[in-house]
Amino acid sequence: MSFSPLVEQLMDALRVLPGVGPKTAQRMAMHLLERQREGGQRLAEVMREAVERVGYCQRCRTLTEEPLCGLCQSARRDDSLLCVVESPADMLAIEEAGGFQGRYFVLHGHLSPLDGVGPEDIGLDQLETLMEEGLIEEVVLATNPTVEGEATAHYIATQIQRHGARLSRLAYGVPMGGELEYVDGGTLSRAFSGRLPFDSE
Amino acid sequence: MSFSPLVEQLMDALRVLPGVGPKTAQRMAMHLLERQREGGQRLAEVMREAVERVGYCQRCRTLTEEPLCGLCQSARRDDSLLCVVESPADMLAIEEAGGFQGRYFVLHGHLSPLDGVGPEDIGLDQLETLMEEGLIEEVVLATNPTVEGEATAHYIATQIQRHGARLSRLAYGVPMGGELEYVDGGTLSRAFSGRLPFDSE
Ligand SMILES: [Zn+2]
Ligand SMILES: [Zn+2]
Numbered sequence A, B: 001m002s003f004s005p006l007v008e009q010l011m012d013a014l015r016v017l018p019g020v021g022p023k024t025a026q027r028m029a030m031h032l033l034e035r036q037r038e039g040g041q042r043l044a045e046v047m048r049e050a051v052e053r054v055g056y057c058q059r060c061r062t063l064t065e066e067p068l069c070g071l072c073q074s075a076r077r078d079d080s081l082l083c084v085v086e087s088p089a090d091m092l093a094i095e096e097a098g099g100f101q102g103r104y105f106v107l108h109g110h111l112s113p114l115d116g117v118g119p120e121d122i123g124l125d126q127l128e129t130l131m132e133e134g135l136i137e138e139v140v141l142a143t144n145p146t147v148e149g150e151a152t153a154h155y156i157a158t159q160i161q162r163h164g165a166r167l168s169r170l171a172y173g174v175p176m177g178g179e180l181e182y183v184d185g186g187t188l189s190r191a192f193s194g195r196l197p198f199d200s201e
Helices: A005-012 A020-035 A038-053 A087-095 A124-134 A147-163 A185-193 B005-014 B022-035 B037-053 B088-097 B123-130 B146-162 B184-193
Strands: A083-084 A103-106 A138-141 A166-169 B079-085 B103-106 B139-140 B166-170
Touching: A005 A020, A005 B037, A020 A038, A020 B037, A038 B005, A038 B022, A038 B037, A083 A087, A083 B103, A087 B022, A103 A124, A103 B022, A124 A147, A138 A147, A185 B005, B005 B022, B022 B037, B037 B146, B079 B088, B123 B146, B139 B146, B146 B166
Parallel strands: A083 A103, A083 A138, A138 A166, B079 B103, B079 B139, B139 B166
Antiparallel strands: none
16 A cells, blocks of 8 residues: 555655655655645745756856846956856855855866766856956866865866966865864875964964 | 845745755755756646645545545455544554554544644544444544544544444554663553563463
């Protein structure tokens, strides 16, 4: 025995969400049908609209339903600074950390030749066009500190260095507020090799 | 800074799902928009249809998009046995455990006067109609072993006892395969007061 076909379809479809297995899908379906029909109706409507209408910003490629995202439309950002990130979530994290006043470019992933993800798939032709405008003086390569992120940063560096912009990378090191004991070895050895003079003031 | 209005709306709407806070909602929205547009489209479509079309079985009140659920349509069940449960999920759990061959009646909750949930809200008028048919010889009150579940079982027992059907309750005790050490005190004392002669065969 099982639930009715439509309820089973709902549980099945919910599993497209990350981290949702059969048990969680059942709990979600029951919650929607037993207690949250209105919320479910609204979620269905917003989800339909979002997957249909949300695209990439024509300039920075972040997710937006407008031709240009809010940040690209803003006149209050520094056009000479460009930060390259793998995802819109990374862009938001940097914005929330504060301090960066430049523009962004979102790759939506990283190079992965084995999976068939090449330069055009992460928008590097578009990045090239952006560089050709000649406004950018520094590019911060803020891809993930993973093997793939590093490789992608190196590829981009090679591609755009002829435009004469400075290239920089986020500093590596032990995360602030963390305990050394729990920092992984790779990070720790990076933090050692990148150690700085101690400022006693 | 935040995501675009439509992306923010999606993250907001996802929080209707149980156990989904702001961080999980963001991860889900990003997953759908970055990697699972088709799955998101299908989920939106199925969810819209389900919250619109799934109703209660006219006989047992479980969730179904048909007038009668599959189990009520089946001729291979024992009409003299009725199991009363709080939710469709409880019904499925009992079916999956196997052994019960009767029919069900789903309350969709329990009595809760303080929240304004009275007898009609859990379908007791409909249960009365079912009892009046005179086919049911035993009613198994399988509400949850909670204060509210117990109170609801007692209320139902009082209501239907005049129909002359036997009333029974699921046995309480220590869960099979569990370790006594981890069984809560209430369950343990119930298991003691309900202890049975040891069958040495
Ligand atoms: Zn943009
Ligand atoms: Zn039914």
